[in-house]
Amino acid sequence: MTSVDPERASLPFGGITIIFEGDFRQILPVIPKASRAQVVSASLNSSKIWDHCRVFLLEKNMRLSSGKTEQEKHEIAEFRRWVLDVGNGTLPNVHPDDIISDPEVVIPDKFMIRARENPLKAVVDVVYPDLAKNIKNADYLRERSILTPTNAIMGDINSYILDQVPGEEHSYFSQDSLVDSEGDNNDFGSVFLIEYLNSINMPCLPKHHLKIKEGCVIMLMRNLNQIMGLCNRTRMIVKRCFPNSIVCDILTSSQVGTTHIIPRIEMEPSDTQ
Structure with missing residues (x-):
């Protein structure tokens, strides 16, 4: 950019406008096993480019x-x-x-929402009243969701809601295998049994046993085709279930109502440990 303006050599990113978005009070940098001071020092507010940033606030909660x-x-x-x-x-x-x-x-x-006997039922009844009658209503499902703080609570709520959805339950099992980065000429893989691999529950991987029903709402957890609306966190309605794929209609985003086939996908955990 110095060919355009020599003064840009001293500016971050050569003077090009860069946008950083997010709620920095809630979304902090993830540093495994780091102290609070290390997390704060790695935040955007502590960066040397922060003095060059101009802050714009979104004040209306859409x-x-x-x-x-x-x-x-x-x-x-x-x-x-x-x-x-x-x-x-x-x-x-x-x-x-x-x-x-x-x-x-x-x-x-x-x-x-206070409930002593069955808190799951109390939450679901408030967010999804008359779920069985409205399970085929796309507008009803699009306007409702339950946020959970942990994956364990998410699993409990998903299981409870799935039981309330009428229809046949379909089960999908992962095909776990161990990838050894050092080569295949050792017995490293024989140490870990398939049953152990099936029991691992990581935030970046789906569970070994996936249960869904036709008509239930699912969320896509990776980018498959952004142009067609198949992006991470896209909510979809399951229409048909096959042994190695499921047919879904997009419930949110600009591609609402379009139908797509989601196949089995190979995945590796991002956490190398």
Whole structure:
């Protein structure tokens, strides 16, 4: 870029506009086994290019912008303000004298679902009322989802909802094998039995046993064809199940309603350990 302007040699990226997007208060860099100080020092705010950045704020929550009645709009606006206060750290700490531990805040009762006997049923009934009657309604499914903090809770909720969906359950099993980067001339692979490989549950790989039904909602976990809308985190509805593939309709994104075949795919974990 110095051929355009010699002063650009001293600018980051040669003076080209670069956009960094995301909620940096929630999405921190992932450093395995790192301390809190190491994570903070690796964040974008600690980078030497941060002084050259100009911050733009998105102040309207598009996911919480709809409301049919004035009361619903008021409740959504109140919840939106509370979420922002949590992110900004302006809510009072339950233990103000504790400056070492992470602060704890009180969640108002109106933002909580209390259930002593069956919490899974309580959450599903609130988010998916009359699920069996609306299971074929794409608009009903598109407007609803349950976010979970861990994969274990996600598995419990998925299993419970799948039991509520009518129809035959289809099972798919992975074909696990061990890849030795040092070569195939040793007995390294014989140490780990197939049963052990089947029991490994990693965040970057699907479970060994996948259960789905026709009509249930699934999420694509990798980019297959971005032009056709088959991107990571795309939600889809299962239409047909075959031994080595499933036929799905896209539920979200710009390619809503298009039909695609998702085949079996070879995957390797990104975590080399």
